[in-house]
Amino acid sequence: MNTFADAAGIAGRQFETPVLLKEGTRLLEPDVYRTLVKGRVAVVKDYSRYRRTPLAPLARLLVRREARALGRLRDWAHAPMLLGIVGGLALAMEFVPGEPLGAQRRVSEDTFRQLRGALAHLHANGITHNDLHPANVMVSGDRVVLLDFASALRVPRWMRNAPVVRELRRSDLANALKIEQRLTGRAPGEFVSQVLADPRWVTAVRDGWKRFYRGFKATFGG
Ligand SMILES: Nc1ncnc2c1ncn2[C@@H]1O[C@H](COP(=O)(O)OP(=O)(O)OP(=O)(O)O)[C@@H](O)[C@H]1O
Ligand SMILES: [Mg+2]
CATH class of the missing domain: 3.30.200.20 (Phosphorylase Kinase; domain 1)
Known part of the structure; x- marks a missing residue:
């Protein structure tokens, strides 16, 4: 230590x-x-x-x-x-004092609004977070803070419409909506359901990555 x-x-x-x-x-x-x-x-x-x-x-x-x-x-x-x-x-x-999202008894609408706004700001600046889950979102009083930018990616302007980059943005948004759904119990509307559905090529790439990662881990230990 x-x-x-x-x-x-x-x-x-x-x-x-x-x-x-x-x-x-x-x-x-x-x-x-x-x-x-x-x-x-x-x-x-x-x-x-x-x-x-x-x-x-x-x-x-x-x-x-x-x-x-x-x-x-x-x-x-x-x-x-x-x-x-x-x-x-x-x-x-x-150090951001506070609690990770979901640790509070009731999560306010403003928290979700800030989370969506923060994501929109990142995406508008060509950045994707890529690891959005409740432990990586800190609620500090009225302030919502995203943590853990180790997997974040910033792409140049000319690449921002590439399918893979659009998919990273979709996946960030899907994660935010899943968190919101889980914490509020609200059923997803049609738009949300569409955002949440993984395209088939994404599932294939993800499975390939998992296989690679398992092989990497078996080689180097962990
Ligand atoms: N700036 C911060 N202020 C307060 N708590 C933090 C801060 N950064 C991290 N933490 C706490 O530490 C936990 C782990 O941090 P973080 O998510 O960055 O690491 P990790 O998930 O282990 O990293 P990685 O995904 O890069 O391997 C967070 O979930 C949060 O509880
Ligand atoms: Mg983390």
């Missing part, structure tokens, strides 16, 4: 004892903890356990990708503020 502070070379000075929020157990999953960075409460996504392993370059890439995504969304209320990369394998960001 000291790896982040060690990498920064400032252990014991600017850090409090880290509080583990989520332990990385699966392949290329970071340890996520809350700590103090330069006097402010921060969250650190830490891949240091991959240091000096064959997966270190991939872990660095994940850190850089998420940092780049958060950097692009700086000053946007619906993403945590990026604090920086430390030692190549850890990413520090603003």
